[in-house]
Amino acid sequence: MTDDLSLNGSTVTDTEKTKWARGPLIIAFAFPVVFVVLALLALGYGLYKDKTKQDLNKGVAAYFEPAPSAKDAEIARLTAELNALKSQPAPVPVETPATAATAPVYSDPNLASRLSERMDRLEANQRLLVQAAASATAAAGLQQAAKGSQPFLSELADVEKSLTDTSLLAPLRPLAQKGVPSEVSLAIEFPAYAARAQTAAKSTDDDSFLGRIGNALNGLISVRRVDGTAKGTDNLLLQAQGRLDEGDLAGALAVLATLPKPAQDALAPWLARARNRLLVDTTTRRITVDALSRLSQANYTTVNTGTAL
Known part of the structure; x- marks a missing residue:
């Protein structure tokens, strides 16, 4: 009895020992897996x-x-086609017999050079127009200033700058410094010189006592007929006076040129100033007319150049 219990007790003890020995081994394998x-x-x-x-x-x-719609796709396609068309060279039109007369010109290889030449002509004509306008303005100023009795040196210098041919100004240079009497001043002075001319025309070369007395009386008393019946020197002097009153200085000088030499000698100082006045008026008028003619021509050329290609 005692032996059986011992045997059984030993068996139980070995089993438990084996069970407890396997536990750590299982845990060691299970932990890595977990x-x-x-x-x-x-x-x-x-x-x-x-x-x-x-x-x-x-x-x-x-x-x-949102997903792309059909409209967006169509716009993209049209844009691509438009860019492709822009990148292509422009077609050259081909003229047919039926449309050759009316077909428009799409390209002109010489157009750029023609436009450049036209611009050059316009600029050149514009410069000529400005110069012609300045010349006309200076000429008009000279003519106005020279009408009076004052010097006109500055106006003459202005005209000289704007003219290419200054030969017209040569007769005016000696007169510009002192000026020339105006037509009004000459008309006022003429009666006194006309009386001297009348006296000189009636004087004789008789060196006798009676001749000298007659010449002295003629110098003291001068009678001019104004009733329209004057003849000879008196008639010529009256005609010249009438021309002066009408502003016709050239006509008055033409009449006085027919006076007898003694009368012309008596009028010599007045005639010299009157001829200078006529020279100044004629020359300044001619300069003004020439300047206005150039201005008109320059304006005509500029207008025609601007309207025609």
């Missing part, structure tokens, strides 16, 4: 989370960005 499983689960969760996030972003983008 760790690997947990790592795989964590990796799978991370991959699932990233994919879910990407799908969510795509869904949001698809929600806010």
